[in-house]
Amino acid sequence: MDAPAPFGPRERAVLERLAADLVPVARDDPHGVGPGDVVEWVVRWVAPLPPDIRWGLRAAVAALQWLPVLVIDEPTRYTRLAAGERMRYLAALEAHPLYLVRSLFKVLRSFTLMGYYSRPRVTRALGFDPDRVAERSRAGHFLPGLPEGGR
Amino acid sequence: MILTGDAVHGPLREEVEVCVVGSGAGGAVVAAELAERGREVLVLEEGGHHPTEGFSARPLEMMGRLYRDRGMTCTLGTPGIPVPLGRCVGGTTTVNSGTCFRVPPRVLSKWSKDHGLADLDEAALAPLYERVEARIEVRSAPVATLSANASFVARGAEALGWRHRPLLRNIHECRGTGVCAFGCPRGAKQSMLVSYIPRALAHGARLHANCRVERLRVEAGRALGVEGTVLDPETDRPRFPFSVRARALVLSAGTVHSPVLLARSGLAGGSRELGRNLRIHPALKVSALVAERVTAWAGVPQGYCVEEFADEGILMEEAFTPPEVGCIALPYLGHRHRALMERYDHVVNFAALVSDSSTGRVWPTPGGRGVMTYRLNRADHEALVRTLRLLARLCFAGGAERVFLPMLGMPELASPDDLSRLEAARPRPGDLELAAFHPMGTCRMGADPRRSVVDPRLRVHGVRGLWVVDASVFPSSLSVNPQLTIMAMATRASGDIHEALGG
Numbered sequence: 001m002d003a004p005a006p007f008g009p010r011e012r013a014v015l016e017r018l019a020a021d022l023v024p025v026a027r028d029d030p031h032g033v034g035p036g037d038v039v040e041w042v043v044r045w046v047a048p049l050p051p052d053i054r055w056g057l058r059a060a061v062a063a064l065q066w067l068p069v070l071v072i073d074e075p076t077r078y079t080r081l082a083a084g085e086r087m088r089y090l091a092a093l094e095a096h097p098l099y100l101v102r103s104l105f106k107v108l109r110s111f112t113l114m115g116y117y118s119r120p121r122v123t124r125a126l127g128f129d130p131d132r133v134a135e136r137s138r139a140g141h142f143l144p145g146l147p148e149g150g151r
Numbered sequence: 152m153i154l155t156g157d158a159v160h161g162p163l164r165e166e167v168e169v170c171v172v173g174s175g176a177g178g179a180v181v182a183a184e185l186a187e188r189g190r191e192v193l194v195l196e197e198g199g200h201h202p203t204e205g206f207s208a209r210p211l212e213m214m215g216r217l218y219r220d221r222g223m224t225c226t227l228g229t230p231g232i233p234v235p236l237g238r239c240v241g242g243t244t245t246v247n248s249g250t251c252f253r254v255p256p257r258v259l260s261k262w263s264k265d266h267g268l269a270d271l272d273e274a275a276l277a278p279l280y281e282r283v284e285a286r287i288e289v290r291s292a293p294v295a296t297l298s299a300n301a302s303f304v305a306r307g308a309e310a311l312g313w314r315h316r317p318l319l320r321n322i323h324e325c326r327g328t329g330v331c332a333f334g335c336p337r338g339a340k341q342s343m344l345v346s347y348i349p350r351a352l353a354h355g356a357r358l359h360a361n362c363r364v365e366r367l368r369v370e371a372g373r374a375l376g377v378e379g380t381v382l383d384p385e386t387d388r389p390r391f392p393f394s395v396r397a398r399a400l401v402l403s404a405g406t407v408h409s410p411v412l413l414a415r416s417g418l419a420g421g422s423r424e425l426g427r428n429l430r431i432h433p434a435l436k437v438s439a440l441v442a443e444r445v446t447a448w449a450g451v452p453q454g455y456c457v458e459e460f461a462d463e464g465i466l467m468e469e470a471f472t473p474p475e476v477g478c479i480a481l482p483y484l485g486h487r488h489r490a491l492m493e494r495y496d497h498v499v500n501f502a503a504l505v506s507d508s509s510t511g512r513v514w515p516t517p518g519g520r521g522v523m524t525y526r527l528n529r530a531d532h533e534a535l536v537r538t539l540r541l542l543a544r545l546c547f548a549g550g551a552e553r554v555f556l557p558m559l560g561m562p563e564l565a566s567p568d569d570l571s572r573l574e575a576a577r578p579r580p581g582d583l584e585l586a587a588f589h590p591m592g593t594c595r596m597g598a599d600p601r602r603s604v605v606d607p608r609l610r611v612h613g614v615r616g617l618w619v620v621d622a623s624v625f626p627s628s629l630s631v632n633p634q635l636t637i638m639a640m641a642t643r644a645s646g647d648i649h650e651a652l653g654g
Contacts, residue, residue, distance in 0.1 A: 021484070021485060022484055022485060022488070023485075023488075023489060024485050024486055024489065045211070045215070045221065048215075048221070048386075048387070049220055049221060049223065050220060050520070053220065053223060087484065087485055090484050090485075091484060094484065095559060095560065099229050099230070099581040102559070102581075103231060106584075109479070109484075110479040113478040113479050113488075114211055114475060114476070114478065114479065116478075117474050117475045117478040117492065118209070118210075118211045118212075118475040120209075123473070123474055123475055126474050126492065126493070126495050126496065127446055127495075127496045128446075128448050128473050128474050128475075128495075130207060130208040130209040130210070130330075130473070131207075131208070131209075133208040133328055133329065133330065133336070134206065134207055134208035134328075134336040136326070136328075137208065137326055137328035137335075137336045137337040137339075138336055138337055140324070140326060140337075141326060142295065142296070142326050142327055143326070143327055143328065143329060143449040143450065
């Protein structure tokens with residue numbers, strides 16, 4: 001039996017908005033990884049975690065959606081803010097004086113970034129190719145960047 | 152033989168001479184040493200068995216397989232500090248960086264003075280260390296395997312006149328693959344998975360993976376065995392109960408779970424020290440951008456150290472991570488963060504741990520998990536702030552163009568001139584982003600049963616036939632990476648257990 005889905009449709013919509021804001025990709029993202037793909041990864045990553053951690057993450061998503069009124073004095077939800085306001089809001093969360101608020105945002109930021117940068121096409125574009133790393137390692141070769149036989 | 156949870160088809164009942172709970176640096180060594188002496192040994196490991204051939208070098212995929220809660224274990228407090236733990240055959244040695252240190256003499260002196268551990272001196276430990284070092288092939292990280300990150304650190308330290316050197320590591324034909332913390336795909340890092348566990352199995356020991364011990368059985372002051380649940384390797388769901396009877400019981404479940412198991416079993420509560428005295432070596436990491444392309448993920452991620460401040464309790468070590476994990480340590484949001492990531496092949500970093508006097512506690516939860524609380528005291532906070540300043544100086548001395556700090560309100564130093572801003576800053580504990588990798592101390596050893604959980608020979612006070620052999624027994628912060636000392640202590644305990652069984 002599969003693990004229970006950690007997020008409902010509304011929470012997923014909030015996470016998609018966050019992914020689009022944190023990892024801004026044009027419609028023609030060269031790696032073909034969109035916000036929906038990032039959220040899919042986050043969902044799969046979170047699903048097997050213990051219930052207390054999953055509940056904490058749902059609380060973090062709820063806080064992200066509903067805190068604009070307290071953090072930037074905008075009486076609306078995060079997903080309904082204009083683009084510029086959203087970035088102002090996220091920056092305010094990141095630097096918020098309350099440690100708990102900062103921490104909740106940090107967790108969501110981390111998962112979102114991991115969801116994007118763990119995509120093989122993305123890491124390969126940055127120069128890190130795990131499959132090649134494993135293959136060379138097993139074959140006894142040094143990695144590119146390490147001159148074989150010694151630096 | 153290794154039995155995994157999917158190969159179990161009904162309740163398990165075993166009777167052995169020695170039952171070892173946990174297969175990390177403590178449990179694996181005890182298992183091998185006793186099996187070699189002809190003892191009948193069964194090792195129980197909660198995590199799964201993941202052979203080296205299946206290690207993919209994909210950091211997050213491997214974190215999902217090899218770490219407890221996917222690497223999300225964390226202390227509660229301000230700041231909350233991530234403390235990732237291994238949960239697999241080989242324990243945290245499968246996912247650590249392979250760094251080896253002997254315990255500094257000053258720490259041993261403190262243990263002798265404060266905890267009555269006079270027989271744990273350098274001379275007594277030396278042959279134990281030598282035996283372990285030979286078996287896991289401890290050597291200086293070969294220059295050929297060091298990354299450009301190490302060259303950067305060496306350049307900075309040299310410019311500042313600080314002592315620096317390659318680290319000692321447990322390796323066999325390392326090729327600088329760069330993913331030690333996510334399972335070495337080559338099996339070059341001599342973790343327990345590829346060193347002591349195979350040695351134990353070759354001498355007749357058995358290992359059951361996916362077996363979660365939930366209770367220790369003790370009657371009339373004597374340990375009799377354990378009870379628990381066989382887990383499904385894929386879903387972690389309970390499958391069948393198991394019980395093991397043993398003449399000797401060795402608890403090597405680690406600093407978080409050893410005290411939880413003792414508490415759940417109603418043991419070792421007499422001193423009121425059980426679960427207390429948690430130390431973690433709080434650490435922080437500074438990243439930097441350099442002009443040249445360095446691809447710092449190529450090479451050993453933790454191969455170099457700066458020891459200039461070790462006597463102050465500040466030990467600087469490399470800790471580079473590939474982009475899919477390293478992305479979270481770089482500052483900013485949106486386009487600014489993405490611009491940094493696109494130059495990740497120009498990123499270097501350096502980290503440092505602080506020998507802490509702060510304490511925390513492990514609390515058992517109703518579900519059998521352990522929760523850590525930890526509060527940073529003023530001395531350690533000041534040491535961390537000093538460490539941050541030193542790391543930033545080193546980065547600029549090494550040639551960094553920009554330095555990124557794990558600190559609220561000052562994410563970046565744009566030039567060496569900005570160091571004065573950092574000197575003037577007074578961050579609060581919650582303003583620092585910390586991590587920790589060495590939990591210890593929650594079943595501390597000592598001569599006085601009123602102030603310790605185990606005696607100087609690692610026997611639980613007041614219980615016959617029960618030993619604790621893991622980092623939880625260290626009575627204070629070790630100041631250095633602990634795996635070698637855990638293994639040395641386990642080697643000594645093995646001799647004691649053998650004798651206690653009528654060696």
